[in-house]
Amino acid sequence: xxASMELHGVAKRYKEVAAVRDVSLAVRKGEILGxxxxxxxxxxxxxxxxxxxxxxDSGTVKLDDRAVDARSVEAPMLRRKMGIVLQKPxxxxxxxxxxxxxxxxxxxxxxxxIYMRVDEELKRLGLGDRSxxxxxxxxxxxxxxLCFARSTIHDPDVLLLDEFAANLDPxxxxxxxxxxxxxxxxxxSKSIVLVTHNLFQAKRMCDRVALMWDGEIIxxxxxxxFFEDPGDERTAAFVRxxxxx
Amino acid sequence: xxxTTGLDLIEVTLLSLYVSGMATILGSAIGIPLGALIxxxxxxxxxxVKTVTYTLYGFPPVLSGLFVYYLFSRAGPFGSLGVLFxxxxxxxxxxxxxxxxxxxxxxTSVVEVxxxxxxxxxxxxxxxxxxxLTIMREAWVGLVMACMIxxxxxxxxxxxxxxxxxxxxxxxxxLTTAIMLETRMGHFEWAMALGAVLLFVALAVFFFLRxxxxxxLL
Ligand SMILES: Nc1ncnc2c1ncn2[C@@H]1O[C@H](COP(=O)(O)OP(=O)(O)OP(=O)(O)O)[C@@H](O)[C@H]1O
Ligand SMILES: [Mg+2]
Numbered sequence: 001x002x003a004s005m006e007l008h009g010v011a012k013r014y015k016e017v018a019a020v021r022d023v024s025l026a027v028r029k030g031e032i033l034g035x036x037x038x039x040x041x042x043x044x045x046x047x048x049x050x051x052x053x054x055x056x057d058s059g060t061v062k063l064d065d066r067a068v069d070a071r072s073v074e075a076p077m078l079r080r081k082m083g084i085v086l087q088k089p090x091x092x093x094x095x096x097x098x099x100x101x102x103x104x105x106x107x108x109x110x111x112x113x114i115y116m117r118v119d120e121e122l123k124r125l126g127l128g129d130r131s132x133x134x135x136x137x138x139x140x141x142x143x144x145x146l147c148f149a150r151s152t153i154h155d156p157d158v159l160l161l162d163e164f165a166a167n168l169d170p171x172x173x174x175x176x177x178x179x180x181x182x183x184x185x186x187x188x189s190k191s192i193v194l195v196t197h198n199l200f201q202a203k204r205m206c207d208r209v210a211l212m213w214d215g216e217i218i219x220x221x222x223x224x225x226f227f228e229d230p231g232d233e234r235t236a237a238f239v240r241x242x243x244x245x
Numbered sequence: 246x247x248x249t250t251g252l253d254l255i256e257v258t259l260l261s262l263y264v265s266g267m268a269t270i271l272g273s274a275i276g277i278p279l280g281a282l283i284x285x286x287x288x289x290x291x292x293x294v295k296t297v298t299y300t301l302y303g304f305p306p307v308l309s310g311l312f313v314y315y316l317f318s319r320a321g322p323f324g325s326l327g328v329l330f331x332x333x334x335x336x337x338x339x340x341x342x343x344x345x346x347x348x349x350x351x352x353t354s355v356v357e358v359x360x361x362x363x364x365x366x367x368x369x370x371x372x373x374x375x376x377x378l379t380i381m382r383e384a385w386v387g388l389v390m391a392c393m394i395x396x397x398x399x400x401x402x403x404x405x406x407x408x409x410x411x412x413x414x415x416x417x418x419x420l421t422t423a424i425m426l427e428t429r430m431g432h433f434e435w436a437m438a439l440g441a442v443l444l445f446v447a448l449a450v451f452f453f454l455r456x457x458x459x460x461x462l463l
């Protein structure tokens with residue numbers, strides 16, 4: 001199977017905190033890869049490195065077999081091809097409609113096709129009636145749906161999600177999970193990285209699961225293996241829900 | 246007698262608005278982009294540049310007047326332009342007073358835009374120019390505030406306006422300098438009337454800017 005993204009020996013520290021240390025990882029085309037781990041393990045930092053928002057201190061990031069640099073002039077162009085939902089989803093201070101339009105305008109779409117695409121998407125989201133309201137008045141669930149749509153509206157091949165369902169009620173979680181599945185089924189080469197600390201969500205959604213621990217990936221395996229026959233003691237304990245964090 | 250008359254009043258008021266308005270527009274046209282760049286770009290000596298900007302809030306208006314006076318006086322480098330004692334000279338002197346204020350408030354406003362917004366915009370692949378413009382728009386309330394404070398400073402200013410304008414009847418007399426003159430001549434009623442007009446004009450402009458600030462940009 002081909003990889004869409006690879007990390008080789010990536011490390012990143014913030015002053016005295018080693019957030020990520022020596023991580024190597026390949027995200028395959030067509031898979032949903034879950035990254036589990038306790039709070040502070042470095043999941044978000046890792047995702048931001050993959051998303052070219054943060055350059056690692058050492059190691060390399062490869063997209064489609066090519067080494068890339070978050071600081072390079074081509075980095076914005078590369079980010080445009082991805083979709084990223086950050087841990088704290090925020091909307092711009094403008095209408096729901098223009099929040100979505102913005103994501104396409106950045107990517108150089110022409111105005112006529114932008115609004116056609118946006119209105120179609122808003123209908124799908126069930127936000128059609130609120131399209132001219134300021135996005136900041138949306139409820140938490142609506143806002144997270146909007147952020148998800150904003151990251152997928154341009155149909156990227158790579159989607160990075162950081163705790164996309166944190167603080168949501170079960171109905172909204174299930175709605176978003178459904179949206180992710182729909183997105184995954186749009187093409188056979190879509191890669192999705194899903195950061196979560198929810199075991200059950202990883203179980204429901206992912207093809208492979210990795211466990212991040214204190215800046216390192218200590219286990220990565222197909223979902224069944226990960227949950228039923230983990231190789232690492234810590235994974236076994238984590239899966240049993242024994243380690244409190 | 247050289248006092249103010251009713252007809253003058255309109256002229257003086259309009260000139261006040263013109264000089265302060267132009268200085269605010271010019272000062273903001275320079276200060277807002279400058280503040281956005283200083284606030285959002287990383288460069289060496291950034292801290293020092295910010296400190297200088299904030300320190301210049303305290304720049305005495307009369308010194309700005311003195312500086313512009315020198316530039317356009319016959320002995321100065323631009324003496325031949327004949328700008329001294331014209332509204333143009335006043336606008337230039339007042340613009341210098343607006344720039345640090347607008348720049349400083351803009352810096353603060355763009356810096357304070359939520360880091361998650363900045364990250365999100367970058368994550369979507371915005372170029373540096375696109376993200377700067379977006380963040381400026383997110384800081385809209387602060388940017389209008391910058392213009393308000395800038396305008397507030399110059400509409401109320403006397404020293405520089407008097408020095409480089411000269412309070413010439415029908416040419417460079419503005420509300421503040423007229424009040425000074427009338428008071429000195431003992432025309433208290435006129436001074437009071439001018440004062441009332443000044444107050445009204447200043448409040449009206451602030452009210453308008455406040456509405457602009459509240460306006461939701463959808
Ligand atoms: N910008 C930053 N500056 C300083 N330290 C940071 C920064 N970002 C992350 N860290 C530190 O790096 C470590 C890893 O943080 P990270 O956000 O990647 O963890 P996480 O696994 O996503 O946690 P959570 O599940 O709570 O979101 C933490 O100790 C955190 O305090
Ligand atoms: Mg995190």
